[in-house]
Amino acid sequence: MLVMSNCHRLPLLLLLLLQSLGWLQARRGFGAGDQDWAYVEVREGAHLFYWLHYTTANVSSYKERPLVIWLQGGPGVASTGCGCFEQLGPVDIEGKPRASNWVQHFNVLFIDSPVGTGYSYVEPHGHYAKHNNQIAKDLVKLMRAFLHSHQEFRRMPLHIFSESYGGKMAPEFALELQLAKQRSILECQLQSVVVGNPWTSPLDSTLSYAPYLLQLGIVDHEGYSSIAHAAAKVARLVYDGKWLQAMDQTIQEVIEKYTGGVFLYNTQRRVHINEVYRYGEDPKLREFMINNVTQALNLTHMPEWMSQNATVFIKLGHDIFKPAVHIVTRLLNETPVRVGVFSGMLDLLCATPGTVNWINRMRWHRKDLYVSATRRPMRIDGMLEGYEKQGGGFSMFWVYRAGHLVQQDNPAAMSYILREFTGFG
Known part of the structure; x- marks a missing residue:
């Protein structure tokens, strides 16, 4: 029988405590708070990258807050770049704290998807995703690995948020995740999938x-x-x-x-004639990611971070214009997952009227509850920030003073939407 002295027992108890709290994986990355990051080979030669930010909320344990996954659009725009540093991460590319950052409320998991996006990469013998279902199944494989190494998140509420082309990726990812859970392939507590200015019905x-x-x-x-x-x-x-x-x-x-060259992502934004901007491609972002973030995460030996990989887009060419409304319908009919859509009303690329049109045509078992629900003003601190309509497991939010990037343009409205689904924001 092994007998331990008190001096040896204390480190062991501390180790067991840290294991129970799940902090052993936490590292210092770039920006505020504890983090973790890793690659997952989801198919032979195809590697997805995730970057976890543990919440900086004033709580005794990060387990008191849900896990929110953020998927970027494009397809091919990097969540670790555009999402983290231009929209909702703790700091911006000037190194300044972001007052409306999501990490102060939740644990946030940024995923560079599809493979080949951002830090994710494809080896010469590997293959890029060619359709939306492949993207979704790759994400499920990543989550299997993530939940294996971070088992505490299996029992914590999970929410998937996305925008733009994420309006196709996120619903199918959510559906495949629920199917995997039903087959006991993984364990998770997915509660909602919410898409902003979605490319769900391109036509x-x-x-x-x-x-x-x-x-x-x-x-x-x-x-x-x-x-x-x-x-x-x-x-x-x-x-x-x-x-x-x-x-x-x-x-x-x-x-x-x-x-005359109206700005596609916000028709009311003042844009100089010489200003060049495409979604997810701030001219300074690439240099910032390579010279700062790559160094901090010790990824200098890995393939170079890409702000937007054109190959990802090209390989998905046959799928770009295919609708995913039927996937949203399946989520509503076959799962308990709440579905939400929010739309910045100044966006042209995924304009609100088009989004409303496909929602109006969509059919699901409890649609009558949505149709009969009252469309209400969305007021925050007395200010009208838009409108909301909810019922039958589905929610729609019309957002004032916002274009394609609601989090950037109207963070107050975005916080309202976050609280509606997660309880925090």
């Missing part, structure tokens, strides 16, 4: 451009007619299943011609 978004721009006074009837004609051409290709041809249409060039 609905495209067909909304002309009337949206006309009603805002951004184009006249000549511009309306030309943009509507271009959108109708996209629609014909989509109806014929010519997905690559639909993606290759130049409707954005037509919009630029007749609007």
Whole structure:
């Protein structure tokens, strides 16, 4: 029988305590709070990267707060870059604290998805994802590995948030995660999936451009007619299943011609004629990530971080214009997971009218509860920040003074939405 002295027993008890609290994986990364990060080989030669930020909330244990997964859009824009440092992480690329950061409320898991995005990479013998279901199954494999090494999160509430192309990725990821749970492949407590300005029904978004721009006074009837004609051409290709041809249409060039170059992500944002900005590609972000974050995470020996990998986009070419509304319907019909949509009303790329159109056509078992629900003003500290309508497991939020990036443009409204689903924000 082994007998331990008190001096040896204390370190062991401390070790057991740390194991029970789950802090052994925590490391110092970049920015505030404890963190952890790792690669997961989800398929042969295909590696996803995750970066966990433990909450900095004033709690006795991080287990008192839920886990929120953030997926970026694109496809091919990095969650670890655009999501963490431009939108909702603890600090911005100037190193300044972000007052509206999510880590102060929850544990946040940034995932660079699909493979090849951000820090994620594909070896020469590996394969990029070619369709949305592959993206979802890759994410499930990542979560199996994550929940194996961070077992305490198996019993903690889980929420998936995303925006833009994430409006296709997140619902299918949530569905595959629930199916894996039903097959006892993994254990998790997924409670909601919430998508912002989603590319869930690409054709609905495209067909909304002309009337949206006309009603805002951004184009006249000549511009309306030309943009509507271009959108109708996209629609014909989509109806014929010519997905690559639909993606290759130049409707954005037509919009630029007749609007004088309106900013696609926020039609009311003041943008200088010489300013060049595409979603997730702040000109300073790449240099910041490579020279600062890569060093702090000790990833200098890994493939270089990419702000947006065009190969990811190209490989998904046949899938870009395919809708995912049927996946949202399955979530509502087959799972207890709450589904939410929020839409910044100044966005053109995934314009609110197009989003409302596919929601109105969507059918699920309890839709009558949503239809009969009262659409209410969303007031925060007495200020009108938009509207909300909830029922039948589904929620819709119309957000004032916000475009494609609601967290950036109206963090007060975003906090309201976060509290609605997570209880914190």
